[in-house]
Amino acid sequence: MKLSARTEELLQIVTVIDDRIDAAVALEFKETMRQLTDGAPDTVILDLSRVTFIDSSGLGAIVATMKYLAPGRTLVLAGLTGPVDRVFRLTRMDSVFTLYPTLEAAVHDQALQ
Amino acid sequence: MADTPAPTFAFEQTLDGTQEAVRGALAFFLNRLAPLNLSDDARDTIELVVAETLNNIVEHAFCDHPQPGFIWIRCHYRSGDLHLRITDFGNAMPDRALPQPKKFDAASPVSDLPEGGFGWNLIHELTGDVSYARSGPMNIINMRIPVGAH
DSSP, rough: OOOEHHHHEEEEEEHHHHHHETTTTTTHHHHHHHHHTTOOOOOOEEEEOOOOOOOHHHHHHHHHHHHHHHHTEEEEEEEEOOHHHHHHHHGGOOOSEESSSHHHHHHHHHHOO | OOOOOSSSSSEEEEEEEEHHHHHHHHHHHHTTTGGGGOOOHHHHHHHHHHHHHHHEHHHHHHHHTTTTTTEEEEEEEEEEEEEEEEEEEOOOOOGSSSSOOOOOOOOOOOGGGSSSSSHHHHHHHHHEEEEEETTTTTEEEEEEEEOOOO
C-alpha cells in the first residue's frame, strides 16, 4: 500500500499511489493513514485519482480514517474515478464525505475556508 | 414462454478461501470474461460483486478455519445476464439467510458511522437476483448480474 503525503500551511494532501483499496490492503491503509496524518493540520485531502477499484473494506478503512481524525480534523476526498464514485453513491457515503472532482478543486475550495 | 436458450458462454474456477487468493482470482476471473466484450461499467460491476462475495466468504465462512477450504465459482452468460454460482464448505450464514442491506442515518455524528456492512448493500444493489442456500455442509450463492447485450 503506497501513499504519499505533503503538508502545506493549512492542509495535508495524501495521495494514494496504488490503484486498489481492497480487503487485502484495508488494514494497512488505515494504519498508514494514522501515521501519515499524525500532527496533520485541520484538513486532510485524500487524493484518490489513481484508484480505480475500491471495495467495502476499502470504503470502511476510509470511514475509519475520517472517524479517527474527527472531531478536530476533517477528511475530504478528491479525484474520485468512475468506479470509486459509484461505490460511494451506492452506499450513500457520498452524503457523508465532501467530495471534489479533482485535487485542484479540493485545494482551491479548502484554501478559501 | 420460449424455451430457455443454452448458455452461450460458461466456465468454472476455484480458488483458496484466503484473502491472499482473492485479488489474483478476481483478475483471472475478469480476464476469462474477455470474450464477452463487456462494457467497462459491466466489468466494474462484476468485479465489485464478485470481490464482495469472495471477501465475505473468506471473512465469515472461513473465519475460524485454520485451513480454509476452496471456493468454487461457476459462471455462465445468457441473454444479457451473467449467472454466477459461488459455493464453499465454510460456516453457514447467520440464520441460514442472506444478510439484508443495512441502513444508516447520514445525519448521524461521524463517530456513529458504520465502518463495515457495506458489502451486502453493494451486492443487493448491483445484482438482479441473489439467493442463498445451505445444502448439507455447503453454502451456495446464486446471483444474476445484468451486463447488457452481448
